[in-house]
Amino acid sequence: MAGERETSGGASSPAARAAISLIMTVSFAAALVVVIGDGAYLWIKAIHVIAIISWMAGMLYLPRLFIYHCEAEKGSAQSETFKVMEGRLLRIIINPAMLISWVLGLWLASTGGFFSAPWFHAKLALVIALSAVHGYFSMAVRAFAEDRNERPPRFWRIVNEVPTILMILIVILVIVKPF
Ligand code: HEM
Secondary structure: OHHHHHHOOHHHOHHHHHHHHHHHHHHHHHHHHHHHHHHHHHHHHHHHHHHHHHHHHHHHHHHHHHHHHHHOOOOOHHHHHHHHHHHHHHHHHHHHHHHHHHHHHHHHHHHHOOOOOHHHHHHHHHHHHHHHHHHHHHHHHHHHHOOOOOOOHHHHHHHOHHHHHHHHHHHHHHHHOOO
């Protein structure tokens, strides 16, 4: 099955995908720094924001898929289709986007000298919470793939709001920098 092929080893394994995303991001960022010099900060910030948009798009859509998946009968063709959609969304979009957001975000913090800023500490705490939600969603994708999910649609409707609330607070912190 497609889902099984994606979780098997080789170049499509999660570790290989993560390593490829990491190497490509670091190489591209390093090339920007060498070629553009001081102007690289804004280019890297732009790529950071693009990665964040991809990460958030996935984090907002995945629990929606869980809601529809709960309503599909286990073993049905519809349920199998949701398994493929969830697995691909997680592995092809959400995981690499999170990795790129973290690498470039930490580079921005280091280059911009933000590690001692209180707003950055608050942002970091919320981004760690968002990453924990990401981890929880990854476990849920595995549970749905093995037909082990026992959570009702209502649970996923509530959980769906968590990434939205975290995103709003994070964006206010980084743009307004209130403290
Ligand atoms: C993954 C860990 C992250 C780190 C370490 C990080 C760090 C940073 C840093 C240091 C900046 C530059 C701030 C400046 O130049 O004023 C930045 C910009 C930005 N970040 Fe993040 N960030 C992360 C994740 C996120 C997330 C999850 C969001 C949104 C949900 C986000 C949204 C933004 C936005 C909108 C900007 C542009 C702000 C501006 O130019 O005024 N970041 N980030």
